[in-house]
Amino acid sequence: MRIEYSVSCQPSIYRTAFAESLESIEAIMAAAFGKEPPKYYVSIDPDFESPQCCYYQSPAQIRLQTDGIHECQAFYQFCHELCHLFIGPNGYDRVSWLEETICELASLYFMKAYAPWTCFSIHEHLRLQFRPEKYTPFNLADLYDSQSCISQYLSKCNCDRKRNRYIALALLPVAEEFNEDFWRFFSSLSNIEPGLTLETAIGSLSRSTNLGNEQMNNAKAPSDISASISRALNNVSREIQFSIS
Numbered sequence: 001m002r003i004e005y006s007v008s009c010q011p012s013i014y015r016t017a018f019a020e021s022l023e024s025i026e027a028i029m030a031a032a033f034g035k036e037p038p039k040y041y042v043s044i045d046p047d048f049e050s051p052q053c054c055y056y057q058s059p060a061q062i063r064l065q066t067d068g069i070h071e072c073q074a075f076y077q078f079c080h081e082l083c084h085l086f087i088g089p090n091g092y093d094r095v096s097w098l099e100e101t102i103c104e105l106a107s108l109y110f111m112k113a114y115a116p117w118t119c120f121s122i123h124e125h126l127r128l129q130f131r132p133e134k135y136t137p138f139n140l141a142d143l144y145d146s147q148s149c150i151s152q153y154l155s156k157c158n159c160d161r162k163r164n165r166y167i168a169l170a171l172l173p174v175a176e177e178f179n180e181d182f183w184r185f186f187s188s189l190s191n192i193e194p195g196l197t198l199e200t201a202i203g204s205l206s207r208s209t210n211l212g213n214e215q216m217n218n219a220k221a222p223s224d225i226s227a228s229i230s231r232a233l234n235n236v237s238r239e240i241q242f243s244i245s
Contacts, residue, residue, distance in 0.1 A: 006045035009068035053084035072125035105168035181221035
């Protein structure tokens with residue numbers, strides 16, 4: 001894997017091991033999505049304004065805003081940005097707050113998937129994301145009302161990290177129930193029509209995935225996933241908890 005470090009990065013003797021870790025995470029994500037990502041390289045610079053996936057260049061670029069020695073932070077950012085790359089550039093023009101949420105969920109899910117083979121510090125980094133100050137609670141059921149304050153807000157401010165994370169935490173059990181089928185369900189996000197409400201977007205994803213469900217482990221998964229997402233987002237009494245399974 002090609003990784004470019006800026007002069008602002010801290011020197012480390014573990015860069016080879018770090019590259020191998022990113023390759024392992026990519027392999028886990030590729031197996032889940034059922035496809036390989038487009039060609040890309042990774043740039044690491046603590047002076048980046050934010051982590052970013054730059055699709056519109058060849059090869060694509062994944063920017064990580066870290067100093068090169070805080071590996072857990074880099075892994076978390078990498079999962080998020082690589083998820084954007086798997087979904088593809090058109091997805092962001094559809095329901096952008098939903099893609100941001102799914103990519104935030106990717107960090108939680110795939111770091112948990114990778115954690116059994118790595119150091120305990122990943123578990124601790126994940127636990128931090130479940131602390132109350134890391135997310136902003138709201139009535140998740142309001143996401144199904146396109147005229148609700150939260151729906152209107154997210155349509156204009158798609159990258160509210162604390163609200164994205166709150167939705168992602170609510171959806172994490174759904175992702176862990178369906179595993180590969182969940183990620184293949186959302187891999188077609190770039191194929192739906194722009195400007196849809198959450199309900200119509202999920203319905204469109206379900207139909208789109210059904211058309212190509214030879215990639216799904218369970219032919220009923222699209223409709224089952226849709227129903228599970230609805231139950232998760234309507235369970236406003238959910239208490240966020242963390243566990244390593």
